[in-house]
Amino acid sequence: MTLLQLRYVIACVENGTIAKAAQAIYTSTSNLSQSIRGLESEVGFEIFHRSNNGITLTEKGTVFLEHAMKIQLEIDTIAKLKEAETVNRFSCTCMHLPYCYMAFESLCRHYEEKDNYLLSIDVAFLPKCIEAVQMHLSEIAVISMPEVIASIECQRIKDQGLSIQMLAEQHLNINLRADHPALADNTEGQSFELSKLHDYPYVSYHSSADDVIHPLDFSHPSYCPTEAFNSKKQITVNNVDWKARLIGSTNAYGIGTTGPEQWAEQYNWKSIPVEGARSFLYYVYSDRYELSEPAHYFINYLLKILEKNPT
Numbered sequence: 001m002t003l004l005q006l007r008y009v010i011a012c013v014e015n016g017t018i019a020k021a022a023q024a025i026y027t028s029t030s031n032l033s034q035s036i037r038g039l040e041s042e043v044g045f046e047i048f049h050r051s052n053n054g055i056t057l058t059e060k061g062t063v064f065l066e067h068a069m070k071i072q073l074e075i076d077t078i079a080k081l082k083e084a085e086t087v088n089r090f091s092c093t094c095m096h097l098p099y100c101y102m103a104f105e106s107l108c109r110h111y112e113e114k115d116n117y118l119l120s121i122d123v124a125f126l127p128k129c130i131e132a133v134q135m136h137l138s139e140i141a142v143i144s145m146p147e148v149i150a151s152i153e154c155q156r157i158k159d160q161g162l163s164i165q166m167l168a169e170q171h172l173n174i175n176l177r178a179d180h181p182a183l184a185d186n187t188e189g190q191s192f193e194l195s196k197l198h199d200y201p202y203v204s205y206h207s208s209a210d211d212v213i214h215p216l217d218f219s220h221p222s223y224c225p226t227e228a229f230n231s232k233k234q235i236t237v238n239n240v241d242w243k244a245r246l247i248g249s250t251n252a253y254g255i256g257t258t259g260p261e262q263w264a265e266q267y268n269w270k271s272i273p274v275e276g277a278r279s280f281l282y283y284v285y286s287d288r289y290e291l292s293e294p295a296h297y298f299i300n301y302l303l304k305i306l307e308k309n310p311t
Contacts, residue, residue, distance in 0.1 A: 003075065005039045006068040007135055008032055009047060013065060017054040024160055025134060026127030075136070076288075088117035090294035093124050093132040094142035096205055096240035097281070098260055099309070103302035110297055119294060123240075125205070126153075133162060133284050139295050140285045142302070144170065144257070147278040154282070163287045167299075168306045172277035174228070176200075176253035178270040192272050194228040201233040203243055203252040228253075244269070260309050281306070 008021070011032075015021040018036070022029040040046050047061035057065060088111055094100040104121045111117045122138065129141035145153055157164050174194065176182065182196040235252055237243050246252050248267030257279065263269065283299060285291060291299075 001039060001042055003071070004135060005035055006071055008035050009039070009065065009068055010072060012036065012048065012055060013057065024156075026130045088114055088119075088292075088294055090118075090292055090298060091120045091122075091138045092140050092142060092295075092298065093122045093129045093138040095126060095129060095144055096123060096243070097142060097144060098240055098244075098263055099281075099302060099305050100142050101240075102260060102305050103298055106301040106305075107294060107298045110301075111294065117294070130157060130160070130162070130284060133286055134160060136286070139289075139292060140283050140298075142167070142281070142283050144279050144281045146172070147280065150280050157284060161286070161288070162284055164282050164284045167281040167283060167302060170257040170279045170281055172255055172257065172274045172279055173271035174253055174274060175247055175256050175269055175271050177248050177250075178268050180251060180253070180270070182253075183270065197228040197253055198230050199233075200230070201235050201250075201252045202229055203235040203237060203246050203254045205236065205238060205243070260305070 008025070011021040011025050012018055015024050018033050019029050022032040025032075036047065040048075043064070045060045046058050047064055048055040049058055090107070092100070092104065100121070104119070108119060111119060122132070124132065126143050126145065129138075129143050132138035133141045154164055174192075174197070176197070180200075182200065183192075186192055235246065237246065243254060243256075244263060244267045247254055248269060255274065255277075264271070283302075285295070
């Protein structure tokens with residue numbers, strides 16, 4: 001039995017169905033259902049009655065929920081004590097965003113002379129970023145969303161009792177190496193024909209085994225202009241540095257923001273704007289607690305980096 005399973009049960013009760021609960025906490029229905037089935041098997045009784053109309057608590061499930069909510073309350077209380085005692089504690093979960101790494105580096109440099117600190121950063125797709133804040137695994141999450149889904153997803157995040165603040169508006173680009181063969185006949189200032197990329201591989205973070213990230217990841221092939229994308233030539237990675245290296249050293253190309261200027265120089269990138277394609281960068285946090293001092297430093301460092309690297 002884990003704290004995550006207890007929170008899953010609470011989420012199911014709050015939302016009425018497993019499907020709605022899964023959507024609310026940004027996980028898949030199958031994962032949530034399997035987790036609760038595993039919990040029921042462990043405790044030796046059914047927590048929920050299941051029907052086409054949704055779920056209801058069994059008699060023992062009602063008692064279980066009472067204890068689960070008490071445990072959750074105690075965990076929240078402990079979290080407050082932890083924050084009070086450890087001023088220099090900070091955790092962030094972010095998407096594959098180089099600006100976050102740069103801000104985290106600045107934060108680490110700021111605290112390296114201090115006596116007491118615990119700083120951590122993790123990388124995940126958008127659903128896991130939101131879940132990390134919901135489950136108090138991270139103090140903040142930094143996410144980026146395509147314009148087409150941003151307003152809907154922002155409202156969903158707010159509906160879960162979380163706060164979301166915009167950091168920057170970003171333009172989406174085709175990123176490829178500066179001496180890419182497709183650029184051979186292209187002169188500076190001349191419009192680029194995206195169809196020239198059709199014979200080259202597209203690199204993204206998408207994995208077909210994890211459909212929950214779509215359409216929340218703007219590197220997903222569905223956001224690639226159809227005249228450029230070739231479904232027979234795809235590369236997937238789960239690391240922003242690997243993606244940058246591949247684009248800079250092979251004929252692969254990808255979609256993303258312009259990225260830090262030094263990254264473009266380091267990896268020999270060229271960015272070509274995709275007309276009308278924008279994304280928005282946000283940070284998400286729980287308004288149940290005040291942001292820590294390191295969190296404020298991190299956000300300020302991030303904003304300064306974004307100012308120096310207009311996207």
